[in-house]
Amino acid sequence: MTGFLLGTAAFLMANVAAGMIRVVRGPSPADRMLAAQLFGTTGVAVLLVLAQAMEEPALRDVALVFALLAVVVSVVFVKRGWVRISPAVDEEE
Amino acid sequence: MDLTLDLLTYGLVVMGAFFFVAGTAGVLRFPDVYCRLHAVTKADNLGLGFVALGLALQAPDWAARVQILLTWLLVLAAAATVCHLLGRSSLHGGVPAVGGKEVRS
Amino acid sequence: MTGGDIWSVLLVLAPTLGALVALQGGGWAIRIGLALGAAVSALGSVALWVSVAQEGVLRYALGGWGAPLGIELRIDGFSVAMLAMTALVGGAVSLYSTGYFRDLLPQSSDEVPHGERGARYFAPLWLLLWGALNGVYLSGDLFNLYVTLEVMGLAAAAVVTLAVTSEATVAGMRYLMVSLVGSMLFLLGVALLYANYGVLALESLQAAGPSGGLPVLALALMTVGLAAKTALFPLHGWLPSAHAVAPAPGSAILSALVVKGSFYIVVRLWVDLYGGGSRGGVVFLGVMGGAAVLWGSLMCLRQVSLKRLIAYSTVAQLGYLFVMFPLLFPAGGVANTDAWAGGIYHALSHAVAKSAMFLAAGSMTVAVAKDAIPAISGTAHRLPMSFLAFGLGGLGLAGIPPSGGFIAKWLLLRSAVETGQWLWAVLLAVGGLLTVAYVLMVLRYALERTEPSEGFQPVPRRMEWAALGLALISVLLGTRAVEVIALIQLGGPGG
Amino acid sequence: MSPALVLDGVVVGLLLALALRLLVTRDLFEATVLFVAYGLTLALAWVRVGAPDLALAEAALGAGVTGALFLNAYKRLSREVEQPTEEDPS
Amino acid sequence: MTSALLGWEALPLAVVLTSFVPGVGIMFLREEQRALRTTFNLTGAVAKVILVGFMLRGVALGFTYEWHFEVLPGLELSLVGDALALLFVSLSAGLWLVTTLYAIGYLEGSPNRTRFFSFFSLCVTATTGLAMAGDLFTFVLFYEALTWTTYPLVVHRGSEAAIAAGRRYLIYTLTAGAVLVVGAVWFHVEVGTVSFTAGGVVDAAAADADPGRYLLLFGLLLAGMGVKAALFPVHGWLPVAMAAPAPVSALLHAVAVVKAGAFGVVRLLHSLFGIEVAGTLGASGVVAALAGFTIVYGSVRALGQDDLKRLLAFSTVSQLSYIALGVAILTPMAQAGGLVHLVHQGIMKITLFFCAGVLAETLEVKKVSEMGGVARRMPITMLAFSVAALGMIGLPPLPGFLSKLYLGIGALEAGAGWVVPVLLASSLLNAAYFLPVIRTAYLDDRTTSWVDQGRDGWLEADWRLILPVVSTAVFVLLVGLLGGLSWSPLGWVQLIVAREVL
C-alpha cells in the first residue's frame, strides 16, 4: 500500500509539473493563475496521500493550509495583480 | 475486510489520478482560458474527491476522515469561487474566447 | 557571576527597545530611545570589560540550554573591545544626530539630501542596527551570527536610503543586494560546516579543528560573503556611493561600525575557527588588503566630493585590517601577537577617527550646503572645532603620532619586521603616506583664506562637540594603549 | 527504483525546473506565479525531508506572504515602469 | 644618576607643556582677542625659559630629570632632561621667546594670526619634546608631530608659492618620517630597546657579525633624520620653504626643524649606535663624507643668489652639516665643535633671518640687489646682520670661529686631514657670499625705491622687530667672546662630551 501511495504521489506531482507548462505558456494572466489552482487541488491530494503513506498525520493539517492558501493567493492575485493582459518587462541587457 | 478496503482504495485513488490527468490534459490542450477553467476546476476537484474518498477509507480514525472530507469541501468551494473570479476578470480584461464573439472591454 | 549574562542580553534588547520607542516619533521619543541605547551600551561594555578582565572568557547559554540548541554567547577581550568601540562611537553619533536632523524636519524635496524621512527613521534604524551589532559581538555560534549579520545588513541598507535622492536610493539598493548575497554565501558556509560537524558553536567547531575539503570550501564561501559586506577590494564597488550619500551620522555609522561587524566575523573565522587556515589563504587576504590600501588611497586623491573621499578612504583603511592576516600568521611560525594587537587596534582607532571625520564633514557640508571639497574652503575659522576634529581624525587615520593609528601602524610594522615580511612593511609605509596626501587635500582647502561665499549656516554646537570628542579620543588612543591592548589580548591568539 | 525515490525525483526536478524558469523569464507576473508554485513545492520537499512543521511555515510565509510581496511589487511596477497600453480594467 | 630632586621628575613634561597649553588655548581664541593671545604666548615662552633655567642648574649639578609614561607594553613615552637634551632645549626655549616677540611685531595686522600662533607654539612643543626624547620611540613621535605643526606655518600666507612650498616640504619630510618609523621599528626589533643611552645600545659583536644589515638599518634612520637636517641629496625642500613668513623661516632654520634633523643625527650616532660601533661599521665615515660634501655644496649654491632669504637658506644647508660632520669625527674636540655649532649656528642664523625679515617688512627689500645703502636707513639692523654674517664666516672671536677651530683640531687629531681644507673652503665661500651683501648695504648707493613703512619713534622700525634682532646679535657677540667660560655653550658642550662620550 505505501509503495502504491508514494507512486501515486509521484504521479500526481508529475501531473502538476506538466500543468506548469501552461503557466509558462500563458498567454493570459488567468492561464497562469490556473497553476495556483492546479497546485492547490493537486497539492492537497499529494499531501493527503503522503499523510497516509508516511504515517504523518500532521500533513493533513498542511493540506488544509494548502487549500486555504491556494484560495487566498488566487483571490489576491485576481483582485490586485490584474493589471494588463500580457505584462512583459523588457530587460536591460 | 482489509483486502476489500484496500482494493477499494486502490480503485478510488487510481480513478482520482485519472481525473487529475484529464484535468491537466485539459489545461494543456484546451483552446482558451474559459475552457481551461472548466478542466482545472471540474476534473481536478473530482479527482481530489476520489482520492480523498479512497484515503478516508484508510484513515486511522474518524477525526482524520472528517478532516479529509472537510479539506475536500473547502477546495471545492474555493475552486468555484476562484474559477468564477478568474473567468469574470478574463472577460472584463478582454481575453478572447475561441469561437466566441468579439469581447468588449 | 558578575551579571555579565544580564548585561549581554540587555546590550541587544535595550537598543531594540529604544528603536521601538524612537519609532513612536517626536523629538522626545527619539531622544529617550537614543539615550536608552547609549546608556545601556556604555554601561554594558564597562560591566563586561570588568567581568572579562576578572574571569577571562565568558560563556553564557541563554534559555538554559547548552550548545548546540540554545543561543550561545561567548565574550572575550576582542568582543568587549568592539562593544566598547560601538558604544563610544554610537553615543557620539546619537548625540550628533539629534542636532543634525533638528532643523531639517519638514523638507523632503529632491535637492535636500536629508528630509523628514531621515529625521523620523534615522534613530529607530540606527538603534536596531546597534542592537544587531552588539548581537554580532556577543554571539557564540554561527547561526546567531548569521541572523544578527542579516539584521545589521538590512538596517544598514535602510540607513543609506534615508536620504531621498535617487543616488541614495540606488546606492542603498546596491548595498542591500551585495549584503544579501553576502549573507547567503555566509549561510551556505554555515550549512556546510553544520553538515560536516553537527555543531554551530564557535568553540565546539574550533575544538573540531575544521580541515579538509568541505570545511575549507565553507571557509572560502563565508569569507567571500563577508568580504563583500566588508568591501574588501575588489568587492568594494558599492561602498563609496553608499557611505557618501547617507546622512552624515549614517555615514559615520556605516564606515566606522557596520563594516567592522562583518570584519569581526572574518577574524573569528580565520583566527579562532581555522587557526589561520593556510598560509596561502592569509597571504591572499593580505594581498587583497594591500590592493585595497593602494587603490582606495589613489581613488581618494581623485575625488571632488568630501564625503566620497572619506568613503574611499574607508576602502583603503579596511585594507589594512586584512593586511593583518599574513602578519598574524607568518610562514611556518606561531601567531604573532603584535600583528593581532595592531590589527585590532587599527580597527578600533579607525572607527573612532573615521566617525569623527564623517561627523565633522557633515557639519561642514551642512554649514556650506555643499559637498564639494573646494566649497569648504574657509570653514576652518568658521567651524574651528569641526575643522580640528577633521584634522585630528585625519592624522589618526594616517597613523601620525600621537594617535591610535600610529600605535596600530607601529605594531603592524613591528610584526612585519619581526616575521621578516618586508614587503608588508613597505606597503604600510606607503599607505600611510598616501593617506596623508588625501587628508591634506582637504585640510588645504579648509585652511584657505577665502571667506565662504554665501549661505553659511551655523550648526548646533553639539554636532561639533560630538565630532571633536571622537577626534580627541582617537588621539588619546595613541597615548594610552596599554589597557586596551591588554584587553584585546584576552582570549586572543597567543595571548 | 522505489516509488519514494521517484516521488523525490519529481519533487526535486520540479523545484529546479520552476526555479530555472522563474529566473529566466521576463514576465514578472509569470515569475510571481511560479514563485508561489515554487514555494508550495518547497513545502512538499520539507515534508519529504522530515520537517512537516516547516512545510506549514513555508507554505504560509514562503509562498503566501512572499508571494503577496512580489505581487505587490508587480502591481506597482507595472503601473510605474511602463505606460499601460490597455485601459486599466479595475 | 636618575632624578634625585623630589617632585622634579615631571619637569621635562612641564617644559613641554609650557608651549603646548598656550598652543591649544590659542586655537580656541577668536581672531580679535589679541591681548589674550599675546599674554598666552609670552607667558608660555617666559615660563619655559624659567623652567629650563631650573633644569640647567640641576643638570649642571649632576641631576638628570626623567619622566616616563607607558604607551604600549614595552614602549614608553620618556622625556629625559640630560646635558645633551638641555643643549637643544635651552637653544629652542631662548630663541622661541625672542621669535615670539618678533612674530607678534612682524605679523601685526595680518590675518589668521590665531592659527599662526597656535601652531607656532605647538611647533616649539614638538621641538622641545624631541630634544628631551629619552628614546627613539618618543623621538619619532615628536619628529612627526613637528612636521605636522610646521606645515600650517609654511603655507601660512596661502599664496601659490607657499602652498607649493608646503607640498614640497611635506613630501620630503613625510617620506622621511615614514622611513624613520620603519627604521625605528626595525631597530626596536633588532636591538630590543630604543632607549637613548650614552655610548649607544647596539651590541658591537652583533654589528660585527652582520655589518651589512646594521649599515642598512643605520642608513634608514639616517635618511629619516637627514631630510630635516637638509643633508645633500635630500635638502631640496629647505630653499623652497623660504616662502614662509620670516619668523617661520627663523624657526625652521634656527630653532626647530633643521635642528631637529641635526639633533637626530647626533642622537643616532651618540645614543643609539654609539660612536664606536658607528666607527667600526663605517657609518660615521659615510656621515662625515656626506656632511663634508654638503658643506661645500651649500656654500657654492649660496653664491650668486640674489634673493636674500634664498641665500640664507643655502647657507643653512651648508652650515648645518658642520654639526653632523663634528659628531661623525670621533675625537672629543670635534664632537664639541659639532655640538656647539648647534647653538652657534642657531643664534647666528636667527639673527640673519630676523634682519632679512625686518628689511622685507620695513622696506620691502627682499633681494640683495635692492639693498644698496640700506645700512644708512637701518644702521642697527645691518650692524646685527654684519655681526652674524662675520660670525658665520668664522672671524675670530665670533662663534663660528670657535666651532671651526674645534672641528679642525678634532679632525686633525682623528687623522681626518681632509676636513681642514673643507672648512677653509667653506669659510672662503661664506665670505664670498656674505661680504658682497654687507658691502652693498654699506657702500653702494640706493638704486631702487624702498617702500618705507616708517619708523617707530626714534627706532628704525617697530621695536618688537628691533629688540629681537639686537638681543640675538648681542648673544652672538657674547657667545663668541665668553666661549671660555664654563656656562657658555662651548663650556656646556665640553661638559656633555666629558659626561657622555668618554
Add this chain to the structure above:
Amino acid sequence: MTALGLYTFAGAGLFALGFWAVAVRAHLVWKVFAINIMGSGVFLILLSTPARGDPAQADPVPQAMVLTGIVVAVAATAVALGMALRVVARTGRPFLPEEGDLETRE
C-alpha cells in the same frame, strides 16, 4: 543515491542557479527572486544532511534554523522589494544604473 542526497544536490543546484541569476539578471525584482532561491537552496542543504546522531531521527537544530531563516528571508524580501520600488520611483527604471552614471552628473 539516497533520497536525502538528492535533496542536498538539489539545494546546491538551487543555490548555484540563484547565484547565477543574481549576477546575470539586471532587473531588481529578479535579483530578489534569485536571493530567495539561494536561501531556499541553503535550507535544503541544512535539512537534508543530518549530521548529528541517528539519521532516522529528525534533528531539531536545523529545523529551528530554517524556520528562523524563512522569517528572516521574508523580512529581507520585504525590505528589498520596498527599496526596489523606491528605485523605480526615483529613476523610473527597475535597474541599478552602472556605477558612474549618477556620479558623472557633478
